[in-house]
Amino acid sequence: MSGILYGIGVGPGDPELITLKALRVIEAAPVIAYPAPDQGDSLARAIAEPHIPAGKTEIAVRTPMVPGNFPAHDVYDHYAEEIGAHLEAGRDVAVLCEGDPFLYGSFMYLFARLAGDFETRVVPGVSSLGACAAAAGVPLVSRNEVLTILPGPLPEDELEARIKASAAVAVMKVGRHLDKVRRVVERLGLSANAHYVEHASMADQRTLPLAELDKAKAPYFSMILIRADAGEAGE
Amino acid sequence: MSGILYGIGVGPGDPELITLKALRVIEAAPVIAYPAPDQGDSLARAIAEPHIPAGKTEIAVRTPMVPGNFPAHDVYDHYAEEIGAHLEAGRDVAVLCEGDPFLYGSFMYLFARLAGDFETRVVPGVSSLGACAAAAGVPLVSRNEVLTILPGPLPEDELEARIKASAAVAVMKVGRHLDKVRRVVERLGLSANAHYVEHASMADQRTLPLAELDKAKAPYFSMILIRADAGEAGE
Numbered sequence: 001m002s003g004i005l006y007g008i009g010v011g012p013g014d015p016e017l018i019t020l021k022a023l024r025v026i027e028a029a030p031v032i033a034y035p036a037p038d039q040g041d042s043l044a045r046a047i048a049e050p051h052i053p054a055g056k057t058e059i060a061v062r063t064p065m066v067p068g069n070f071p072a073h074d075v076y077d078h079y080a081e082e083i084g085a086h087l088e089a090g091r092d093v094a095v096l097c098e099g100d101p102f103l104y105g106s107f108m109y110l111f112a113r114l115a116g117d118f119e120t121r122v123v124p125g126v127s128s129l130g131a132c133a134a135a136a137g138v139p140l141v142s143r144n145e146v147l148t149i150l151p152g153p154l155p156e157d158e159l160e161a162r163i164k165a166s167a168a169v170a171v172m173k174v175g176r177h178l179d180k181v182r183r184v185v186e187r188l189g190l191s192a193n194a195h196y197v198e199h200a201s202m203a204d205q206r207t208l209p210l211a212e213l214d215k216a217k218a219p220y221f222s223m224i225l226i227r228a229d230a231g232e233a234g235e
Numbered sequence: 236m237s238g239i240l241y242g243i244g245v246g247p248g249d250p251e252l253i254t255l256k257a258l259r260v261i262e263a264a265p266v267i268a269y270p271a272p273d274q275g276d277s278l279a280r281a282i283a284e285p286h287i288p289a290g291k292t293e294i295a296v297r298t299p300m301v302p303g304n305f306p307a308h309d310v311y312d313h314y315a316e317e318i319g320a321h322l323e324a325g326r327d328v329a330v331l332c333e334g335d336p337f338l339y340g341s342f343m344y345l346f347a348r349l350a351g352d353f354e355t356r357v358v359p360g361v362s363s364l365g366a367c368a369a370a371a372g373v374p375l376v377s378r379n380e381v382l383t384i385l386p387g388p389l390p391e392d393e394l395e396a397r398i399k400a401s402a403a404v405a406v407m408k409v410g411r412h413l414d415k416v417r418r419v420v421e422r423l424g425l426s427a428n429a430h431y432v433e434h435a436s437m438a439d440q441r442t443l444p445l446a447e448l449d450k451a452k453a454p455y456f457s458m459i460l461i462r463a464d465a466g467e468a469g470e
Contacts, residue, residue: 009365016256019361021249100365101374103382108374115372122372124365124436126254130244130335134357137350139336139343146397147338147384154379162381201359 003031003087005118006094007101007111009125010047013202013221017126023051025123029094031086033059033079035106043221044096057091059083063106080113087118100127104151104172129170131200132223136207138195140225141168152177160184169226174218181224185210190226198222238266238322240353241329242336242346244360245282248437248456252361258286260358264329266321268294268314270341278456279331292326294318298341315348322353335362339386339407364405366435367458371442373430375460376403387412395419398461406459413453420445425461433457 006025011017026032026048036042042060045052061079083093101107101122111120129149133140141147145167150159152174163169163184171181174196185194194210198219210224241260246252261267261283271277277295280287296314318328336342336357346355364384368375376382380402385394387409398404398419406416409431420429429445433454445459 007369009361011254012359014256016259017254017359019246019252019254020258021251023255024251100361100368102368102376103365104376104378105374108377111374120372122369124247124252124361124369126244126335126359126361127365130338130359130362133335133337134242134359137355137357139340139346141337141339141384142343143339144386144388146386146389148401149376149382149384151379151381154381166383 001090002118003090003092005083005087005110005114005120006092007105007107007120007122008094008096009100009123009127010044010096010098011126012099012128012131012200013043013047015047015050017131017201018048018051019123019125021123022048022125025094026051026096027053029056029092031057031059031083031091031093032096033061033083033093034096035098036060036062038062038064042096044098047098048096057086061106061110076109076113080110083110084114084117087114097125100125103127103129128172128200128221128223132170132197132225135197135200135205136195136225138225138227140170152181156180156184160187163190163226164188167228171224171226173220174222174224175220176217178213178218179216182210185224185226190228193228194224194226196222196224236325237353238325238327240318240322240345240349240355241327242340242342242355242357243329243331244335244358244362245279245331245333246361247334247363247366247435248278248282250282250285252366252436253283253286254358254360256358257283257360260329261286261331262288264291264327266292266294266318266326266328267331268296268318268328269331270333271295271297273297273299277331279333282333283331292321296341296345311344311348315345318345319349319352322349332360333363335360338362338364363407363435363456363458367405367432367460370432370435370440371430371460373460373462375405387416391415391419395422398425399423402463404461406461408455409453409457409459410455411452413448414451416459417445420459420461425463428464429459429461431457431459
């Protein structure tokens with residue numbers, strides 16, 4: 001019997017925002033894997049840290065995190081092989097994922113390589129989207145409103161067209177694209193309706209109106225929430 | 236000291252997909268409120284049921300759930316008053332919300348009425364979006380792809396234009412709009428890339444390719460996930 005591959009959403013950062021199901025699978029799986037930067041600690045592992053029992057086999061899936069530089073395929077080939085060997089030997093592997101595994105998560109690179117050969121189960125997690133809205137106190141969408149999720153690296157004209165066309169927008173992965181997003185928001189006259197959130201639900205969470213943000217670069221884990229009409233949702 | 240108003244995401248249906256934070260707040264709050272249909276049981280309460288200790292004061296926020304008929308404002312005025320009285324008396328109130336409170340949740344109607352007067356905290360939850368993607372085994376978005384969330388009641392031409400313009404789409408609240416969404420998907424040649432999910436993460440979860448679905452009406456808690464390119468994410 002082969003092991004089962006689990007993609008586990010561990011939530012947006014606060015270790016208390018992990019689900020009971022994630023906890024159960026993490027406790028039971030003999031092998032834990034998690035994305036990690038080239039050097040240094042894994043955020044996904046840090047989130048789950050209070051819940052990881054001693055004695056697990058651990059695999060840090062280390063990929064270069066150069067902005068704009070997508071993970072090299074051969075890196076995932078390598079880790080898929082390592083994880084696949086555990087699965088073949090009958091050991092379940094729980095891959096920890098920040099937020100939700102299928103929303104901009106790197107788990108999908110392993111999923112694409114392994115799900116055809118091994119039983120795979122995904123445990124959804126609290127996404128940064130909900131965490132950012134909660135942090136900012138901004139109800140995102142209600143009724144029949146359209147919500148668009150935009151990666152910050154998109155070209156400026158595309159961001160503008162898409163923000164203009166949606167009742168609510170979440171711009172993810174803001175990072176060095178902060179000035180570009182701010183320009184677009186100002187041009188559309190939406191500055192009063194735009195909220196900036198960084199490190200949502202983490203100890204160093206920070207949220208303020210975008211217009212009050214006094215820096216040029218945001219961390220990778222930051223988001224800008226924009227509503228076409230500041231007063232519409234929830235009224 | 237007034238009580239604190241909590242909006243608690245209890246997740247998409249599986250009681251195991253509740254977070255530790257939600258559990259802690261539910262256990263501590265003397266008053267629990269939850270949306271409920273005009274008659275019958277509350278889904279949000281059913282999800283949290285295994286975790287609700289005896290002896291709570293409970294408020295069922297009953298609103299007519301007629302499709303296309305948005306909740307009457309005076310209903311929420313009434314419940315905001317009832318909840319506000321508990322808060323004024325110093326009692327915390329935990330409002331249970333299916334999925335995430337700020338993503339199409341009715342909590343925002345209470346939030347809009349009470350957050351100005353009382354300390355309010357939102358505990359994000361696992362949304363049906365992540366749960367549906369997990370159920371269908373469909374990685375939703377990766378890298379710099381755009382994700383659009385569309386309510387099923389939108390007009391057919393708007394659905395078509397927005398589905399065409401996005402790498403990935405989640406159509407929520409499908410219900411009686413199933414045939415309309417299916418027509419659009421077929422017209423755009425995306426039938427092979429569209430997955431249908433109902434009651435994600437619940438005991439009666441059902442998922443299959445949209446093209447294989449043999450009925451004309453879906454339940455309210457159903458979703459259609461569409462990718463512009465079936466093979467793109469995760470490759």
